[in-house]
Amino acid sequence: MSPRNPASEGQAYWSPYKAGLGIGLTLLLTFYIMGHGLGASGAFTHLTAKLLHSVTPEHALANEYLRDYLGTGSLWKSWIVIEVLGVFLGGLLGALTAGRLRLQIERGPQASRGRRLVLALVGGTAVGFGSRLALGCTSGQALSGGAVLAVGSWLFTLTFFLGGYLFALLVRREWQ
Amino acid sequence: MKAPLVPHEMLGPELGLVVAAFSGILFGFFLERAGFGSPRKLTAIFYFQDFAVLRVMFTAVVVAMAGLLILGGVGQIDLELLAIPDTYLWPQALGGLLIGLGFAVGGY
Numbered sequence: 001m002s003p004r005n006p007a008s009e010g011q012a013y014w015s016p017y018k019a020g021l022g023i024g025l026t027l028l029l030t031f032y033i034m035g036h037g038l039g040a041s042g043a044f045t046h047l048t049a050k051l052l053h054s055v056t057p058e059h060a061l062a063n064e065y066l067r068d069y070l071g072t073g074s075l076w077k078s079w080i081v082i083e084v085l086g087v088f089l090g091g092l093l094g095a096l097t098a099g100r101l102r103l104q105i106e107r108g109p110q111a112s113r114g115r116r117l118v119l120a121l122v123g124g125t126a127v128g129f130g131s132r133l134a135l136g137c138t139s140g141q142a143l144s145g146g147a148v149l150a151v152g153s154w155l156f157t158l159t160f161f162l163g164g165y166l167f168a169l170l171v172r173r174e175w176q
Numbered sequence: 177m178k179a180p181l182v183p184h185e186m187l188g189p190e191l192g193l194v195v196a197a198f199s200g201i202l203f204g205f206f207l208e209r210a211g212f213g214s215p216r217k218l219t220a221i222f223y224f225q226d227f228a229v230l231r232v233m234f235t236a237v238v239v240a241m242a243g244l245l246i247l248g249g250v251g252q253i254d255l256e257l258l259a260i261p262d263t264y265l266w267p268q269a270l271g272g273l274l275i276g277l278g279f280a281v282g283g284y
Contacts, residue, residue, distance in 0.1 A: 013217075016228045020235025021212035026202040026260020027236060030244035033187065033195050035180030036259035037240075038203055049202035079196045093201070094208030094229065106215055106283070123282015126274045134271020135261060138279075139203075141268070145261040147240035152263035163276020168222030171281050175219045 010099035027147060034079070037144025040130035043084035050075050058175075108175045119174055179253040215283025222280050 013019075027037055047050055049069035053060035075081050095101040107116040131137040134156050136145065142160060145153025181187040187195075210232045211217040220226035247253040 013211035014209040014233035020232040022206035023236035024239025027240040028280040082196035085198035086197040087204035090201035090204025115255040123278040126278030130271040130274025152268040159272030160276040163273035169281035
């Protein structure tokens with residue numbers, strides 16, 4: 001059975017400019033109130049630090065990198081954790097109201113489920129490691145850092161597209 | 177009222193968490209409306225078929241940037257207090273490359 005393509009189901013997607021305007025205004029509002037932008041990957045670092053601390057506190061506190069994430073108290077008081085939960089809810093709300101909510105493993109017509117899942121794990125690991133190295137992901141660096149013209153964020157955006165175009169050549173059959 | 181509100185202590189950190197939920201919900205909703213729940217749509221940019229990723233991302237960056245410049249220009253927001261990511265060129269270049277790889281391979 002070939003996988004379904006959600007683009008052909010439910011309501012049409014918005015024009016990229018309309019959706020971009022919405023995200024841009026959300027980002028502006030966040031800067032106006034908080035003084036910083038939106039993020040995503042940082043929430044997973046908070047979660048990692050807290051999970052490690054609950055299993056082996058000495059080890060977590062001895063880790064110089066994760067220690068900094070343990071001072072904020074409860075996970076529910078971390079700004080980025082709450083924001084990312086909001087992203088999940090907002091995405092769910094969007095998919096529900098557009099009639100696009102499906103339980104599926106989306107992939108190209110010739111890709112197997114197993115291959116897609118293995119590649120998802122490989123890709124996710126690269127994104128996780130890369131986002132710690134770069135101090136942020138596409139949300140924190142490209143979007144938020146880009147809007148305040150941070151030099152490193154724009155370099156990040158360039159190498160992000162470079163990496164995408166280079167490595168996409170190897171996995172074309174997974175998607176196309 | 178002088179922005180940014182939380183660094184200026186016009187708003188406490190507890191209300192900041194309400195803002196986190198609100199901003200997150202809007203961000204997630206607009207991302208979904210853009211079609212970014214679909215890894216096939218997201219990766220189509222790398223096969224020169226659908227440039228939504230670039231269009232959405234750059235529209236958002238330009239809107240936020242222009243908004244900040246205008247608000248800063250008329251004195252409504254203190255641009256000095258905005259968080260600007262630190263610059264570490266090699267880690268950011270390598271991190272970007274790895275995230276590009278992961279995005280193409282993993283789909284998000």
